[in-house]
Amino acid sequence: MANAPRILAVLALGLALLCGAAPVRPPHRTAAASQATAAAKPGPELVRGQELLHAKRVPERRQRVPRLRPAMAARTSEVEGKREIAAFFAHVTHETGHFCYINEINGASRNYCDASNRQWPCVPGKKYYGRGPLQISWNYNYGPAGKAIGFDGLGNPDKVAQDPVIAFKAALWFWMNNVHGVMPQGFGATIRAINGALECNGKNPAAVNARVGYYKDYCKQFGVDPGNNLTC
Secondary structure, three states, X not given: OOOHHHHHHHHHHHHHHHHOOOOXXXXXXXXXXXXXXXXXXXXXXXXXXXXXXXXXXXXXXXXXXXXXXXXXXXOOOHXXXXXXXXXXXXXXXXXXXXOOEEEEOOHHHOOOOOOOOOOOOOOXXXXXXXXXXXXXXXXXXXXXXXXXXXXXXXXXXXXXXXXXXXXXXXXXXXXXXXXXXXXXXXXXXXXXXXXXXXXXXXXXXXXXXXXXXXXXXXXXHHOOOOOOOOOO
C-alpha cells in the first residue's frame, strides 16, 4: 500500500500534463476512428490541468483515495508506469472522442440498472449510463465509486458529468480496481477489462484497433515499447 499514492500521483500528473497543453498530444482523429469511438452526447469540458493539479494539492486528510489492492501497488518500474499512463490515455481518448464528450450517446435511453444487486440498489429515477473519462456505468460501479471518493454515486450519478475532478477520480477508481491489475498481461487485457463483452473476440475489431492505435501513439510519445498482446 505504500506505493499507492505514488501510482495515483503519476497518473494524475500525466493527466494534468495532457490537459494542460503539455508535450503529450492526443493522436490525430481520423474519420474511421471517429466512427469507432464509443463517444457520447456533448457535455462540459472534462477537466483543466490546473483543476486536477489543485485537486492533488488538497491536504491528505481531505482526500478520499480509491482503495488499491496491495499486489497492484507494488509495480513501479518506469517502463511499466509509462505504459500504464499510455494505456489510460488511450482508453480515455477513445471513450470520450478525444476529450470532447462526457456522456454516453443515447445513454439515458438505456437500462444500466442491475436490480439483482442488493448491495448497491438503484435509486428510482436515476440513470447509470456511461459518464466521465472512462464512461463508468451500472449501479454496481457508481455505488462503490461514490463511497470510495466521496459523493453519492447512486443518488447523484450526474455528478460524474458535472464535476471535472469527480469525473477523473471516478475514472481512476475504476482503473485501479478493474484495469490496473491486468496491465502485466498486455494492453489487450485492458480492453477486455473495460469493454471486452462488446469488442473482444471479433465483436468490434474497429474499436479494438482504434484503442490499440491510440496506445501505440502515446507509447511512442513516452519513448517506450508498447509490449506484447495488444489486442483481444
